[in-house]
Amino acid sequence: MAKSASLWQWLANRLTRHRSVMLMIVVESHGSSPGKAGAKMAVTANGECFGTVGGGALESALLKEARSALQEHIFEPRLRRLQHHLTRDGEASGMICGGEQTVLLYPCQQDQSALFRRLANNPKGVLTLSPAGIAFDHTQIVPESCRFTRQGDNDWLYRESVGWSRQAYIIGGGHVSLALSRTLATLDFDIIVIDERDNLDTLTRNMYARQKLKLPYSDIDAAIPEGSQIYVLIMTHSHYADQKIAERLAGKKVAYLGVLGSRKKIVQLKAKLAETLSCDELQRIRGPIGLPIHSHTPEEIAVSIAAELIQISNSANSALGL
Template sequence: MKEKHCWQFIYDCLRQNRTVALLIVVDREGSTPGRVGFKMAVAEDGTLLGTIGGGAIEHRLVNQARTKLKHRDFSPLWQRLIHHKAATINTNHSGMICGGTQTVVLYPCQTGDLVTITELLQSLENPVSGKLCISQAGISFLPKQPQAETYQCRFESEYEWLYEETVGLINTAYIIGGGHVGWALSRILAMLDFHIIVLDERPEVSTFKHNTEAHEKITVSYKAIRQHIPEGNQNYVVIMTPTYQADELVLRQLLDKKLRYLGMIGSATKINQIIQSLQQEDIFPEKLPHFHAPIGLPIGSHTPVEIAVSIAAEFIQVKNTATDTQEHPDT
């Protein structure tokens, strides 16, 4: 998990009395090299971890962070950088021409922040989501108090500003069916900061037993799947049982649940057969905006890993479309 690695690096530096700063993208408009929430840890000794988008802007801010650490200047600051070729000499031009603006907070960490960072790491490990707050006054973390929006920021002046972020494994993938594709999908999603739960009624299946990437594995009858899938805008569900009958059985239990994503693996022929069966009962899953079948983006995938890549890509598409809308609700 990229998020955990960044905070773990900062924690280790502070425990070793090494000075370290956090760079974090807190706002953006238009096309920019870094998305809101991108983080980078900068140690005075030159060690780096993470990214805020790369390029000239990252290089400049890394040097600025090192300078502050060298002079033991622990005052936080924020900068709004303009990525326009036409930006005037009097503006804070980034030297890039992406076409947008990007606001970055530079927060030099101190040993007094260790308690907060420890709580953050525990939240990422468990997982328990909470709210990270960064301002001129310092950094804090409120466990089990996530906000409605993942990112929020407010800038009143140079010294009056606040950035808030929901932290934790808030995106959860429920993989129903622990076969080869489910195992491959678990490996990929583990690198994308998803909390992974695999459900199967066949505890003896080797790919289910040996799936060490899943955070949780639940042995449950496909007839009782419904009670294990909670509603939520951060929940992604994929149906990939060994038979089309079991796929339909599971799908029927989940159609009325409010989910971010509900997908079913299979050929177009199988999908059409299941949909037609449901249509005879006046059930129309194809009209649900969050229903995806056949599952995955059309990249000509054949092997379990290729299919898993196509599914993960569709997850990313859905997740990032939602993030873009959240960052810019008026666009």
């Protein structure tokens, strides 16, 4: 969310000084391609740039093409479908990573700067790009983060949800919570930390969460929304509190619900929860959370949890064909 907002602000600022700026978006990505769907980059004719669509030789070639189009005043959108293997036949990129991706090169004009300033404020809605132009509609909602359809060179549509970023609700404001907030902030999560304790030093030092809420854990179910972009991580100071929170949230339809703790703790917790929850509700609770990388410190644990969230998020996008 923060990265996209910064890109829109950069675009708006550059369009006050330049006739046009090229916006590049990875609209489609499959396999091990370097830039995933939704990745963005913008460049001016003189080479100022912001963001990335994957780096390396691919990005360098696209930047060269984008700058050339701007310098020659060619303002038609174009699509580039790149297959990532070593041969250079057709639209192969020459990269070894495998996979393929489609990148949209979209020239933005000075009269669109107001739209980008609006997007920089992170409103909720749907951004649409097509050969007919670019538009934002705050009345629309789409279930996935982005979607691309193409019938031909002049018959395509890219739609992206704006303002509906992944949200991490971290319940418990201790050391792992602080480390995890720091890590997830670099991955563009919107972070909300909840704790019921007063004057908690680690929560005071948490400068990465957009919201820090103090409320009784008995009221936790009202604070957690449902949705496919909601990730809930339970890591309080009390095993009993973890159990009661998990019990209250097990019926929530969220992308992820997990409890921090050792394997022994999670076995005991689930045994207690089995007395009150259905099998389906019990299966929604993940634990121990984090990929098994033998982590020990709060920072290592944060990396393992973040890796698991990335794995789940990317798997969900792959299932949608994104």
